[in-house]
Amino acid sequence: MKRPFRIAVTGAAGSISNSLLFRLAAGEVFGTDQPIILQLIERSEAMEALRGLAMELEDCAFPLLHTVRLHDNPEDGFRNVHFAFLIGSKPRGPGMERADLLAANAEIFSRQGRALNDHANPDVKVLVVGNPANTNALIASRNAPDLSPSQFTAMSRLDHNRTKGMIANRTGFNTADIRKVAVWGNHSASQFPDVRNAEAMGEPIWPGLDHDWVDATFIPRVQKRGAEIIDARGQSSAASAAQGAIDHMRDWYQGTPDGDFVSMCIVSDGSYGITKGIVFSFPVRCRYGRYQIVQGLPIDDAAQKRLDATEKELLEEKDAVKHLLPAETEEAHNAMSVSLRSGATRYAEEDRDDDSDACVLRTDRVM
Ligand code: NAX
Numbered sequence: 272m273k274r275p276f277r278i279a280v281t282g283a284a285g286s287i288s289n290s291l292l293f294r295l296a297a298g299e300v301f302g303t304d305q306p307i308i309l310q311l312i313e314r315s316e317a318m319e320a321l322r323g324l325a326m327e328l329e330d331c332a333f334p335l336l337h338t339v340r341l342h343d344n345p346e347d348g349f350r351n352v353h354f355a356f357l358i359g360s361k362p363r364g365p366g367m368e369r370a371d372l373l374a375a376n377a378e379i380f381s382r383q384g385r386a387l388n389d390h391a392n393p394d395v396k397v398l399v400v401g402n403p404a405n406t407n408a409l410i411a412s413r414n415a416p417d418l419s420p421s422q423f424t425a426m427s428r429l430d431h432n433r434t435k436g437m438i439a440n441r442t443g444f445n446t447a448d449i450r451k452v453a454v455w456g457n458h459s460a461s462q463f464p465d466v467r468n469a470e471a472m473g474e475p476i477w478p479g480l481d482h483d484w485v486d487a488t489f490i491p492r493v494q495k496r497g498a499e500i501i502d503a504r505g506q507s508s509a510a511s512a513a514q515g516a517i518d519h520m521r522d523w524y525q526g527t528p529d530g531d532f533v534s535m536c537i538v539s540d541g542s543y544g545i546t547k548g549i550v551f552s553f554p555v556r557c558r559y560g561r562y563q564i565v566q567g568l569p570i571d572d573a574a575q576k577r578l579d580a581t582e583k584e585l586l587e588e589k590d591a592v593k594h595l596l597p598a599e600t601e602e603a604h605n606a607m608s609v610s611l612r613s614g615a616t617r618y619a620e621e622d623r624d625d626d627s628d629a630c631v632l633r634t635d636r637v638m
Pocket residue numbers: 281282283284285286287288312313314317358359360361362379399400401402403404426427428429430458497507508509512515
């Protein structure tokens with residue numbers, strides 16, 4: 272049996288995690304023969320709710336769930352982890368400006384970046400879901416000088432899946448038959464969902480699509496889908512966000528299907544003229560735990576305008592948090608190359624304090 276992976280999840284008592292954790296424990300991301308140790312991180316105020324969630328996980332009797340640990344700080348929570356889902360963040364409060372939101376989250380993510388740097392497995396793969404996800408990922412990455420910028424990603428997979436779903440509805444194809452959609456830029460209303468290269472059952476769909484519908488209806492609908500869901504259910508997307516996080520990490524770890532690509536927010540290496548060193552959603556292919564940007568997709572004038580708009584927004588966000596971006600990591604982020612470091616998972620020394628109070632489920636099972 273394989274040795275367990277250590278998986279950290281922040282915001283573990285929140286809505287997205289409530290969907291995510293049970294599916295992680297069921298083997299949907301790392302495979303049905305891969306045991307996992309969950310290291311769940313929350314604010315101190317939410318630890319009791321987290322304890323209840325851990326009981327439910329235990330009550331599922333998942334064969335792959337080796338251990339569940341609960342932490343109220345990222346330094347302990349990230350110890351030796353191979354994968355980290357950074358979901359917890361500060362929501363926008365009444366009267367809060369975007370700059371205030373950026374600042375509040377910047378503090379959380381700079382601490383988490385340092386904690387990953389100092390305590391995680393050196394090959395840790397990080398997915399930031401908490402908003403503003405792209406800039407939070409940049410802050411975490413810039414505060415982790417010993418890790419590669421390629422280890423930090425943010426989630427645009429929900430937007431990618433929304434794009435696929437809406438195109439499937441429009442064309443009558445199954446989502447499994449739709450390939451090569453892409454989402455570019457920021458996970459915000461400036462994102463560019465791009466179906467110019469999309470195929471259905473191997474045939475291009477762009478010639479058959481009503482381009483006015485794409486511009487006037489489809490693109491704004493994907494861009495504002497989050498708000499549409501909040502209006503309808505009174506809460507932000509949770510189960511679909513968990514699905515996006517599962518798809519993102521599974522494909523990064525297990526690889527993308529042949530003949531298709533997915534969207535991931537990663538540190539720009541300058542591809543498609545996007546400023547180096549910002550976290551931007553690109554179409555990528557994954558193999559052996561590494562990703563590569565899909566090159567050579569045609570960008571017409573209208574698409575270029577959309578790329579420019581979302582790039583501009585990310586540059587403004589970066590500027591707003593520049594005091595939290597240490598100079599020592601700037602060069603590594605501006606010199607990202609598409610040749611990325613190994614995706615091999617190294618095992619750290621066994622954790623010695625699994626008997627501490629943080630450990631709520633200790634199985635000692637044969638895995
Ligand atoms: P919830 O408010 O249900 O849960 C967030 C949890 O994070 C809370 O339990 C809170 O106590 C915890 N938390 C806050 N600060 C923390 C910290 N410093 N350390 C550890 N835990 C902390 O929100 P939920 O619906 O789960 O959404 C989480 C985040 O995902 C939000 O920022 C949300 O905006 C973002 N989203 C991102 C999406 C994406 O596609 N990238 C889509 C869905 C979602 O909107």
